[in-house]
Amino acid sequence: MSTNDPPMDVLVLGSGPGALAIAAALGQEKLRVGVLSINEPSDPWPFTYGIWGEEVDQLGLEGLLKHRWSKTVSYLGDGSTDQNSPKNNAIKHNRDYGLFDKNKLQKHWIDQCNEGAIKWFRGEAYNLEIDNITSSVKTIQGERIIAKLIIDATGYEPVFLNVPKNGEIAVQTCYGIVGEFSEPPVEKNQFVLMDYRSNHLSQEEKEEPPTFLYAMDMGNGKYFLEETSLGLAPPVKLETLKARLHARLKQRKIEIKKIDHEENGVFLPMNIPIPDLNQSILGFGGAAGMVHPASGYLVGALLRRAPSLAKELASAIKDSNKSPSEIAKQGWETLWPKELRRKQALYQFGLEKLMRFPESQLRYFFKSFFSLSNNQWYGFLTNTLTLNQLVAAMWTMFKKAPLNVKWGLMEMKGRELKLLWDFVKPSI
Template sequence: MSTRAFIDVLVLGAGPGALAIAAALGAENLRVEVLAASNHTDPWPYTYGIWGEEVDEMGLQHLLEHRWKNTVSFFGSGASEPKADANKATHHGRDYGLFDKKKLQRYWIKQCDAASVQWHRGYAAELEIDENLCTVTTAEGKKHKARLLIDATGYEPVFLKSRKNWPIAIQTCYGVVGRFNTPPVEEGQFVLMDYRCDHLSSKEKEEPPTFLYAMDLGDGRFFLEETSLGLAPPVTLETLKSRLKQRLAHRKLELTSLEHEELGLYLPMNMPLPDLQQPVLGFGGAAAMVHPASGYMVGGLLRRSPSVAKVLAKAMRDKNASPAALAEKGWAVLWPPDLRRKQALYQFGLEKLMRFEEAQLRDFFKGFFALQSDQWYGFLTNTLSLSELVQAMWTMFVKAPWSVRWGLMGMQGRELYLLWQFLKPLN
């Protein structure tokens, strides 16, 4: 059957992952359509952070709403350290940025429109795949046919199949944007992590740790967010809200004007890799592209979408290539063996951190940010090579205090399985 009458790719979704891959495919002169339950111009609910160097390398500085040079963290004092060091800042020496969500969205939509990408509204309900085409039928009964389907519908994808064989660690957050009786952070400052816990009782310190993520937005406005790194089951929104109130009260901070309340981000941190043999390709959160150690994804979308699109454009030249053959090419570049091995190491590390007590976790991050700047930066952005990642993790282990080393050496839960995936990654 000739496929010339049908489009090349149908993308499902309207979030960052869907728009990123649709724009990249359009730039390769492929015929692309996007199907989503919501409008592709609807505002995105969450904020997206990124390190300054990442956007600089891609020439996308203009997409930032805020940028900070004064980037710090606070980890409190350890058992063997003087209490005077509790408020000592760890300076990161790297710029951090916050995307202007509207600009980022328009950036991708403009590229899509320039490539004549077509937009459709509807709920994808059924999928049929034969040797030539993918046919998606919406709940409204409309059919969309394409040579390849890309599911970019987020953490609970519509058609994509994954190996869901373990509890998913969820990063949860509760935040506020507003004005305070006194500045909660220094002028022009961004706080990546504030793990100081002097506002908690001894019993509360035995509970899963949380940290403050905070920034000066200018003009007397601040964003403060209480965050759980990742846990299964997750820390509840009520607990985070209570922790933030305690933290503010301890520092005699009062919210005098509430501009916005962020009622919780539930971010899956250790999604299993999709089945890489399936004839549907995934992208974004649906394809487990969230960094298991940091929760970042947008930088990866911007870096990786062009390479996936180029491979697919080349594969599309074979007019007889089946959906399964095209998806295979896409999976090969999206999740090559080295990247799968890195993913296993990141998830191995997250397993460890989820079991760390509050003091261990603070000591761990002190050691982590004592690594060379290029090492911890590359770790958080997933830009280290496999060998560089192994070297960074080994250096961290060697230099860590014994309390952290013992925590890293004990094998529990899925850790042996993940080490095996590092040695022999799944297809």
């Protein structure tokens, strides 16, 4: 970009879901937007993205799904008794669940960007300068790009954002395969959110951090199976997840006939702190701590929140008297208002507890959780409850929980007290 060119209104750093979501929304607001990334925005994304049916329906984007299931269940028994015992019956969720067609989702945002005449830049940002009028980024390739506001959406290790260090980051790890099997590993048209049955493990393995199976019928004789660790620090190793998935299948006398795709270790940080809200650049997506600490969901939040944030930024940028710092401050207040920060502290408190629960305690916890009303547990997982509704749901679950879960929730072993304090008095 020539120094004689007029500055961009916003420069977005990154090319993943977070970057494309906010760039598209800003383009729809008729702002002059640039996107700077190392990769081409159309380069394939490596991961799968799920969303609840109601979420995508409310956004009018159900056409972006590749698969959708109405037969959604979890298995929270230990599996050690007769498989037909009520103890091991499926818990029916009575809610649709979908997987995005990654290519369609990516194209949806890129098309919106192109409609908004987004300018694309290739390069790696390494230097940031901000004054009272503009911000600028220099690239390793020697280009200088000027904008009113910089948004860092470069993922879980952002380039420029200042994110506080609040201890170890809990990481969700997964090992998955899409393929064909000697017997159906799940029922026809079934989606399994969580299968915590552990009768394929030795007693010694049951003492180790628990993992669960996330699985679905993909149709045409194809199935997706993923052994998952909810979130731990340090994370469960890939070799452990792979061995457990194979042991699970072996115990059920199911053989892998063909592997079409292998997800060799997905590492998702779950409890990234909220960034410093006083800095002069803005964040979005994983870089801004928007991953749900209790569920790992992100895309639904991107789709819901990008348009409202873009509107607020457009209003601020149109005020020629506002500095980059003032625009960023308005953006942070929209992205992380006090209520959302308090909710985030509660979610992180919950994750801190679950990280320490052994296998049996974790199963009882989720049994209590899914005994909440359908709207309560759904709102918890999607972060769509108000603060008061969230507190009410958590209190109801605590009352329903067995004694060992109650004790686990009350026992303070790590960062719980600090997180409770963040709930009472969230940081600025």
